[in-house]
Every structure is written in C-alpha cells, then in structure tokens.
Amino acid sequence: MFPQSRFTAVPVFLLAVVFSGCASTPPADNAAEPALAWAIALHGGAGTLGADTADDVRDGYLESLEIALTAGKELLEGGASALDTVEHVVVILEDDPRFNAGRGAVFNAAGGHELDASIMDGSTLACGAVAGVRTVRNPIRLARAVMERTRHVLLGGEGAEEFADTVGVERVDPEYFGTERRRRALERRLADKDKGTVGVVALDRHGNIAAGTSTGGLTAKMYGRIGDSPVVGAGTYADNRRCAVSGTGVGEEFIRHSVAYSVGAMMEYEGLDLAAAVDRVVDETLEPGIGGIIALDPQGRIAMRYNTPSMLRGAADSSGRFEVKIWD
C-alpha cells in the first residue's frame, strides 16, 4: 500500500520543467529511431484546471504524479513487467485521494461510489475489468484477478465483489472512498472538473506493453452508469503489435468511437505512426472538450494528447526523460 507520508517526503524537483510549453506529442515517427529499453506514461485525468488554479493545488497534483511516475520508472528500470508496473502505479494513483479513482472517487447521483477499472496485457491480449464495484479498495487489482483467475473479461456489481472475497482482494467500507472535496462537488454538480480517471501505459525491458485504467466515473452520474474505463477497446487497450492506450474524459464518447482500440487499428490498417493516430483521435474523432489519451508503442514512443483545458500526466523512459505536466 502507498504510505501517505511519501506525499510530503519526496522532493518536488521537477516543477521547473513543468511549464516549459513544449508540445504534448513527441516528434514524428522515425523508423531509424532506436527502441527504448523501457518507457511509461500515466495520466490523472483530463479536466478543466485553468490559469486560476491555486499554486498549492497545482503543486499537489504535480507531486502526486511525480511520486507515481517515480515508482513506475524504478520498477521498469529493475526489470519489472509492463503489466506489474501498470497495476502497481494505478494502485498508487487509486490510493491517492487527489485522483478520481479508488480513494477520492467522485460521488454518483445516489450519493455513493461505483468504481470501474480494466487492465490489458499487450503480449497475450489477456484482459480483465470490473464495473460498478462499491467496496473494492483497488479496482485495478480486482481487474487483474478477473483477467488471471476467471474465464471472463468483465465482472460487474455484487458479482464482482463476491469474486473479490474469493480471491482475497481487499474490500473496504464505502466511506473509505469519500472525500470532502468530492462531496462538495456532488452538492454543486461540479462535474466538469472531475473527469479525472487515472491510467498508465508501459513498455518493459522484455519488449512487452500493457495498459490500465481506473475511475470513479462522472460526478452525479446515474446509479448503475458504466463508463469506458472498464470497457476494453474504449478506455483501455494493449497489443504488442500496435500500442497501449488509456483514455480519460467523457466515457460515453470513448465507447461510441471504440477510442482505445481505434488508435491501433489506424496504425495497423492505415500505416499511421502512434503520434498521428493519437492526433487524429483527439482532433477529429472526439469533439473538443471531451478528454484525452496517453499511448505508447513497442519502441517506447509516447503520445499524450487532450482537447480539454488540462490533463494531469507524466512520462519517463530509459533515455532519461522524466516529466510531469498539467498544461502544454
């Protein structure tokens, strides 16, 4: 489990690069570019943070992103699999109350929490997901258990929670997820700032990629609403032959356009590189203001694009890249 104390213990040494204004997508594909040994990208949600964001709020997000990214970097450097890294880093983000996943999840219209998550292994196309769980501390862990310990891909509601007990995945009192900030958001229906799903994509030293996504959904969503995060092909996808993708935003639009799958389809069937495919999805498929995606190909190239005012995100790789950002 992720100790709260690390939030203040880790030096925020990278804030200086955060506002440098560099493009959020990497340079165009170059076939001669050597493959990286490992790479990771993560997001903490696309949203509407603006120039009026308080310094302490901004620094808090960046600190949280940096902590998660550092954990991912260290795992991958040490030879951990992409799948293990994705799960571990998503757990860190779920446990962090700053993000709308796990603790800190938004409230639905009924005043409760329903959590969705999915994970996919690009080396085997194995995948697992859970939808509408209310008492599972780390939905991404349960998604992985669905993937590895059932013949199914997606479990919902009470059935998923009963399964958690059979495989020893921790359950908590629903009160655990609630934070005062999210309760105020429900009362004021401040849905727009709360698109903040979390997600991670990773390439490991063995050449495998993986993706995972976890969310509390939309503030004041209808009871029972399932978004794109537990939908493999919409909010999450990974295939070693193509790319790994995690999305954040208005999940309905991600489902409608099979967003996560479509990036790889454009790469394979149309010959686009990762950046071009991601650009097309964010600039053409999705309406402005809908959300963003992070993606990574088997060479370790990373694309992070969004059409909202902000997207909490970070990227690191074996070349020394390490950056966390909120805006361009």
Add this chain to the structure above:
Amino acid sequence: MFPQSRFTAVPVFLLAVVFSGCASTPPADNAAEPALAWAIALHGGAGTLGADTADDVRDGYLESLEIALTAGKELLEGGASALDTVEHVVVILEDDPRFNAGRGAVFNAAGGHELDASIMDGSTLACGAVAGVRTVRNPIRLARAVMERTRHVLLGGEGAEEFADTVGVERVDPEYFGTERRRRALERRLADKDKGTVGVVALDRHGNIAAGTSTGGLTAKMYGRIGDSPVVGAGTYADNRRCAVSGTGVGEEFIRHSVAYSVGAMMEYEGLDLAAAVDRVVDETLEPGIGGIIALDPQGRIAMRYNTPSMLRGAADSSGRFEVKIWD
C-alpha cells in the same frame, strides 16, 4: 408483444431453401452494384447444433427465425427506420423462448438470469446498452431508453432496473425468463450449445443502418459476468459510413478484439469490402469455435459468417431475397 399463437399460424414455406448449401457470404463487392432499398439480417446465436439435430427442433428454430425476419421485412418495406426495425425484431426474438435472450435466457452459476443488450443508430452513432438486468422483460427496449433518455451509454444492474421504472419499461418476475430446457442445461453445464445471443442489423429506405444485440450470456457464467452484447464496439456497432454488425459467441473474445468495431475499421482504413472484412474477423481474428457475426453495409450487402458448427440466421432484402438457415 409477440403472440405465441403466431408460432404455429405462420406457414413454414421457406424450409426448402434452407439446406441448399450456398455460401454464407455474398459475392465479392462490386462498386457498380446498385444499392438496395432496404435489407435486414438477424441471428439467433452461433452454436453447436449438428447433423443429429431432431427435425422438430430444427424446424422450430427455422420457424422462429422466419417469423422474426418476416416482421422485419414488413417494417422495412413499409418505410420504418432501421433503428425501430432492429428494436422490434430483437423484441420478437427476446420474447421467443427458443433463444437465449429475454424469455429463454440461460441460467448463471447462481441459478439466476442476468441479461445484457445494446442498440446503435448508424446515422448518429447514438447508442445505448444495459448489463446484468434481472427483471427487464425486453432488455433491448431499455437499451434504447438509455440511448435516448440519458446522457449515458451503458447502465448496469440495479441502477438500470430503477431507470426502467422511471421510463416505463416493463419489468417482470425473474421466473419469467426461466425455461425447463435452460435449467437442465445449467444442471448439466451444457454451455456449448448455448452461445445463442440474438442480433439484428438493418438498412432502411432512408439509407440509415442500425444494429442491436441481446443475450442471456453463457450458461453457468459467474454472477456479475458481463459479455460483449452490451459493449458497443465488441458485440454491436453501427456507422452509416461503414457498416452495422452484431456478434454471437464467446463474448470475452469479442471484447478482447473489439470485433464489431474492427469490421468497419478494416473497411475504412484498409479499403476492404464488407465480406472481406467479415471473413478476416471470423477466419483470422477469432479462434475456431468462438462464434459468428452478421453485418450489413449501407448498400444493403449482407455478410453472415461463423466458425462454430451452426449459426441460426436469416437475411432478406428489397431484391426479394428471404432466407433462414442453420448450417451452410
């Protein structure tokens, strides 16, 4: 509602063409081929019916398919929209206890029923779906209500059922769904013969296409398991610029490969015609024995392929085609 008495009142005048052995896919695409005024295809599930199938069982299935197909044909001839036609014909198949959707749905491992359905309008990409409902007589009706009367795409479980009450979609006692045949199947774990989702794709006189799918899932599935039928992009997809698709089979594989969406992606990005895209999915993407798909393009061309021993299916169009089949 569909009166049971019609099951015996309609003459089974088409059995003669059923076993003619013609290919299950149409001829290769021909750009000069004139568009049809309307077209419809439906399925009642891919499965393992073999040569030993009793004559009365075979004839019963064909009669049911013919009744549903006739209703669709009459609606489209009369100018009904593809969306209305898909919904209406799926309702007929849901109400028919011969199919694993609505009444006649299989039992899950807990001895209950959990129903999934989705519908999509190819003219707008509007879509709606429900997962894990236990008391909704016609899940496809509720899926359409989600599409038209919420800001969401997918509702699950109790939340979906509460929504049914608010929009006046009929609920029934769970006993309604159970049939003796399905209970025996649960007791014997006869899962293989019960992949029988139902689905419909249609092109209307206005040039619009739509798709819908409904299922009881897999016999003895885990409580809470959600398959591909309520997953837009996996079991159902429709886009006027591409095609309409409904799948049947082991839903996990349809989710893993975003099957319904992938057909259109191959058409748009790779330039394949409908038949070639469907062939590739059934012959290459899916392992043998997994299932089948029906698909239709905006010109009214129909493709119906499966890699199981049988697929209950039918097709009709404005050129006079009208056929129902179980085998090739």
